[in-house]
Amino acid sequence: MRMSRGILLVISGFAGTGKGTIVSELLDKYDNYALSVSATTRKPRPGEVDGVHYFFRTVDEFQEMIAKDALLEYAEYVGNFYGTPRGYVEQQLALGRDVILEIEMQGALKIKEKFPETLLLFVVPPSAETLKERLQGRGTESKEVIEKRLSRAVEETSYIRQYDYLVINDDLQTCVEELHGIIQSEHFRISRNETFIEKLETQLRKLDKSV
Ligand code: ADP
Numbered sequence: 001m002r003m004s005r006g007i008l009l010v011i012s013g014f015a016g017t018g019k020g021t022i023v024s025e026l027l028d029k030y031d032n033y034a035l036s037v038s039a040t041t042r043k044p045r046p047g048e049v050d051g052v053h054y055f056f057r058t059v060d061e062f063q064e065m066i067a068k069d070a071l072l073e074y075a076e077y078v079g080n081f082y083g084t085p086r087g088y089v090e091q092q093l094a095l096g097r098d099v100i101l102e103i104e105m106q107g108a109l110k111i112k113e114k115f116p117e118t119l120l121l122f123v124v125p126p127s128a129e130t131l132k133e134r135l136q137g138r139g140t141e142s143k144e145v146i147e148k149r150l151s152r153a154v155e156e157t158s159y160i161r162q163y164d165y166l167v168i169n170d171d172l173q174t175c176v177e178e179l180h181g182i183i184q185s186e187h188f189r190i191s192r193n194e195t196f197i198e199k200l201e202t203q204l205r206k207l208d209k210s211v
C-alpha cells in the first residue's frame with residue numbers, strides 16, 4: 001500500500017448502469033479500495049443487509065446524523081434520503097486507501113466542492129435501451145419506480161460534463177479495468193505528490209550544502 005493519502009473517488013451513473021456490480025468487482029480484484037457504506041431512509045431490497053449494503057435508518061435517525069454533522073454529504077433521491085458517513089471515509093483516506101463513494105450527482109458535486117481533489121467518475125451504459133433492459137432485468141423495482149428512475153436519468157445527463165471521466169459499461173471486465181487504470185494514473189498526478197516532492201527537495205538542499 002502507498003504511503004501517501006488515498007484518493008476520494010466518486011462513481012456515479014444512472015440507476016441500472018451497473019455501478020454496484022462494478023464496485024464489487026473492483027473490491028474483489030484489488031486491495032487498495034475501501035467502499036463507503038451510505039446511510040439511507042430507503043427500505044432494504046431482498047438480500048440487502050444493514051451495515052453491508054446500507055445503514056438503513058428512519059427519517060428521524062437520518063436527521064439526527066445531519067444535525068451532528070456526521071455526514072460528509074447527503075441528498076434526496078426519488079423520495080428517499082441518502083448520505084455518506086464521515087468517520088470511515090476520513091480514516092481510510094488517512095490509511096492511504098482509495099475510498100469509493102457510489103453516490104448520485106447532487107451529492108457528488110457537493111463532495112467536489114468541499115474536497116476539490118476528489119476524482120469524479122461517471123459510468124454509462126452503451127445505450128438507453130440497454131439501461132432499460134438492465135433495470136428491468138435486475139427485477140428489484142416495480143414498473144413505477146423503474147419509470148421514475150428512467151426520468152431521473154434524463155435529468156441527470158446535463159450533469160455528466162461536470163465529471164472528470166466517462167467510462168462505458170458494455171463488457172463488465174473491460175469497464176472495471178478501464179476504471180482501475182484511470183485511478184492508478186491519478187496517483188501519478190503532480191498535485192497528488194506534493195509531500196514526496198517537498199521531502200525530496202529538502203534532501204537535495206541538505207546534500208547541496210554538504211558538498
Ligand atoms: P446500479 O448499481 O448502477 O443501479 P447494478 O450493478 O445493480 O446497477 O446492475 C444492474 C443490472 O445490470 C444487474 O442485474 C447487473 O447484473 C447487470 N449488469 C451490470 N453490468 C453489466 C454488464 N456489463 N453487462 C450486462 N449486465 C450487467
Ligand code: 5GP
Nearest residue numbers: 038039074075077082083084102103104107
Ligand atoms: P439505490 O436506491 O439504487 O441503492 O440508490 C439510489 C441512488 O442513490 C444511486 O444513484 C446511488 O448512487 C445513490 N446513493 C447511494 N448512497 C448515496 C449517498 O450516500 N449519497 C448520495 N448523495 N447518493 C447516494
